[in-house]
Structure formats: C-alpha cells, structure tokens
Amino acid sequence: xxNGFRAIALISAAALLTVSAVAVADSYPQGCVDCHVxxxxxxxxxxxxxxxxxxxxxQTGHRWLRKIKTVPDDCSKCHxxxxxxxxxxxxxxVHFEKPAAxxxxxxxxxxxxxxxxxxxxxxESLVKSGPKNW
Amino acid sequence: xxxxxxxxxxxxxxxxxxIVLGDDYPQGCVSCHVxxEQQDMRLNVIFDQIEHSRAGxxxxxxxxxxxxxxxxxxxxxxxxxTLIHRSHYTDPxxxxxxxxxxxxxxxxxxxxxxxxxxxxxxGKRNWQLRIVPE
Numbered sequence: 001x002x003n004g005f006r007a008i009a010l011i012s013a014a015a016l017l018t019v020s021a022v023a024v025a026d027s028y029p030q031g032c033v034d035c036h037v038x039x040x041x042x043x044x045x046x047x048x049x050x051x052x053x054x055x056x057x058x059q060t061g062h063r064w065l066r067k068i069k070t071v072p073d074d075c076s077k078c079h080x081x082x083x084x085x086x087x088x089x090x091x092x093x094v095h096f097e098k099p100a101a102x103x104x105x106x107x108x109x110x111x112x113x114x115x116x117x118x119x120x121x122x123x124e125s126l127v128k129s130g131p132k133n134w
Numbered sequence: 135x136x137x138x139x140x141x142x143x144x145x146x147x148x149x150x151x152x153i154v155l156g157d158d159y160p161q162g163c164v165s166c167h168v169x170x171e172q173q174d175m176r177l178n179v180i181f182d183q184i185e186h187s188r189a190g191x192x193x194x195x196x197x198x199x200x201x202x203x204x205x206x207x208x209x210x211x212x213x214x215x216t217l218i219h220r221s222h223y224t225d226p227x228x229x230x231x232x233x234x235x236x237x238x239x240x241x242x243x244x245x246x247x248x249x250x251x252x253x254x255x256x257g258k259r260n261w262q263l264r265i266v267p268e
Contacts (some may be wrong), residue, residue: 091250
C-alpha cells in the first residue's frame, strides 16, 4: 500500500469517526442533572442561578431528598406510574404547560430527547438518568 | 402609536405562538407517509412490501385502528409502539427518519399540556381501499 493511499485511508477513517461522533452527540446524556445545574456567574451561561433539583424542590415545599442518589430513578419510589402523582405526569406538566410561555421550550429548546433516549434495537423509549448533583 | 402597538402586539404573540406550536405532522403517520412525485411512501404500499395481512389495508384510522392487532399488552401482531420505534430508530431507516426527514418524537407524539400525557397522533388512511376478488 502506497504512503499516499495509506494517508487517505487514515484521514477518511478519522473523518468518519468525527462525523459519527457529531451525529450521536448528546448534550444531556444524564437527563435531569445535565440541565438542572448550578450556573455561576462567569460560567458563560445565559442564566445564572442554582437550578439544581434539590433547591428548586425545596422552594416548592417538597420534602428533603435525603435518600435520592440517582435522578430520576430514585424519585419513582414515591412517584411511580401507579402512584397518585406519577413523575412522568409531573415532569411533563412542568416542562410543557403553556408551551408558548414555558422557558423549557422557548428559551432552552427543550425536547423529548433531553430526558428520553430511544433504544433502537429493542424499540424501548428510555428515561435518561444520572447521579444527583447536590 | 399606541393604537398600532395594540394591534401589532397580539398579532406578534399569535405569530410567535404559531412558530413555537407549529406542527408539520398533525396526523402523525399519514402526514409523513404520503405519495410524492419521487416516491410513494404511503403505508398501504409499505404493507405490500412487507407482506402485511389485508387488515392493514382495511384500517381506517392510523395508527389508532392498528391497535386491534398491535395492542401494547396482548396484541397478536406484537406491540405497535415497539415495532414503530424499532423501524424508525434502527439502521438504515433511522438515517432516513432522523436525518433526511428530521423526524423525532413529536413527529408521531404530541404532549397534552393540560394532563401531562404524551399522546399518539392519528389520522384517516390516505389510500383507497382495494377490493380484491376472492
């Protein structure tokens, strides 16, 4: 194999890897905790404040999230689909109520895929999760 | 000046709202699976390609009517949700659905912003029922 051909092959392989990395890039691989962060001044973020879930829920009078380790998996202990307050309903309402005025859709361009992932081979829609960040 | 502002402000709000809430596929499957000059992607054509039973051709409301064989729990043909997720999020159709057509969850689903429930769009079949002689 000539050096020229080898170089082209290497560049092509690198380009393919780059393209596939871009194609599968996911800004929110861990769902809730990737978006709900502590955004400090100087971070370059448009909004500055503590948007982590624990302080946000504390403002609503929610009980202390002492036992939560993985979000939102552990929330299902109280907010299962069979409970009076299923987490899916609460989270959908909070993020999509009044979509023309809801910051989630208007400011942050929030979509289903921020919280959900699709497992193509099984055809199952998954809920992204990650360790708590508070 | 104020009169102009009073007229323009609501118009701007409605325009902005229509962008946010814009919906290219209000009827889900049949809004996307259409016949164009380039190709016929209607579901009746795809049914023939995959040798689906005649029940598919006879279904009036898509995908609501598909539930009679493809219900989530006890559908004899397997759960439609799994079949559709697999076919749209597994190669090579995935590239077409998410790439060429920019498809995502809201192409088939919509959020009921009052209840927090993700619903499935549906619409009347867009093909003529063919009567096949016995």
